[in-house]
Amino acid sequence: MYPQGQFPTPSTPPQEPVPPLPSARPDVVRIVSYVQYAAAGVVLVQTILGIIVSSLHGDGTPYLSPDTTGLLVLVVLQLGAIITVAVQSHNGLNAWRIAGTVCAGLSTINSISSLSGYSATPFLRVYGAPDGYAIAQMILSGLLAAIAIAAIVLWWTRPAIEWFAAWARVRRYATQHGLTIPKVH
Numbered sequence: 001m002y003p004q005g006q007f008p009t010p011s012t013p014p015q016e017p018v019p020p021l022p023s024a025r026p027d028v029v030r031i032v033s034y035v036q037y038a039a040a041g042v043v044l045v046q047t048i049l050g051i052i053v054s055s056l057h058g059d060g061t062p063y064l065s066p067d068t069t070g071l072l073v074l075v076v077l078q079l080g081a082i083i084t085v086a087v088q089s090h091n092g093l094n095a096w097r098i099a100g101t102v103c104a105g106l107s108t109i110n111s112i113s114s115l116s117g118y119s120a121t122p123f124l125r126v127y128g129a130p131d132g133y134a135i136a137q138m139i140l141s142g143l144l145a146a147i148a149i150a151a152i153v154l155w156w157t158r159p160a161i162e163w164f165a166a167w168a169r170v171r172r173y174a175t176q177h178g179l180t181i182p183k184v185h
Contacts, residue, residue, distance in 0.1 A: 019173050022092070022166035024185060026159035029090065032151050036086035036100070039107070039147045040079050046140045047075045053133045089155070092167035092184045097155050104148035111145035114138070 054068045081103060088096035115138050154160065167184065174181045 016173070019166070019169040021170060021182060021185075022163055025090075025092075026163050028154045028157050028160045029092075029163060032154040032160070033086045033090040035147055035151045035154065036082055036089075039104075039144060039151070040082045040086075042140055042144045042147065043075060043078055043082070046137060046144075047072070049133065049136060049140075090184075092164060094164040094168050097160075097164055101152050101155055104151045108145045108148040108152075111141040111148065114141045115145075 050071070051068060085096050085100035085103065089100055171181055173179070
């Protein structure tokens with residue numbers, strides 16, 4: 001059990017003071033989790049739209065090309081990463097906030113580059129479909145870039161920084177002293 005506010009007795013060797021448990025989760029940390037779920041939703045909508053459009057090209061029968069199948073695998077991995085980062089950073093794990101910041105930055109770069117019709121992946125043309133599809137994907141890419149930027153900004157506001165730092169101190173102390181890490185509230 002984590003010894004909230006307890007200090008060593010005089011008979012024990014001096015130790016560092018027990019860091020207090022952090023205050024309740026700040027609103028910005030709660031909001032950034034919702035923002036990440038919104039990002040997952042946009043990625044899912046983009047994927048569904050892409051599958052529909054790609055399956056309509058051809059002789060009218062449903063068809064998923066090997067490229068589309070590969071894209072589905074990447075999207076599943078991307079959605080898994082977004083949701084994992086959302087859950088873990090919501091639980092106060094600073095490493096996941098940093099990983100999320102890097103992923104959101106890369107997503108922003110990819111989304112902005114795809115506004116031109118090209119992916120950040122060299123030589124991969126994103127929009128070869130009808131104009132309506134290209135416009136929809138560009139709008140969704142712009143929305144995804146805005147969501148990713150919002151997540152980065154929210155993660156690095158003062159209340160979020162202080163809350164993540166406080167949980168890092170508690171986890172470090174609990175780990176060093178063989179204590180159970182308390183649940184995030």
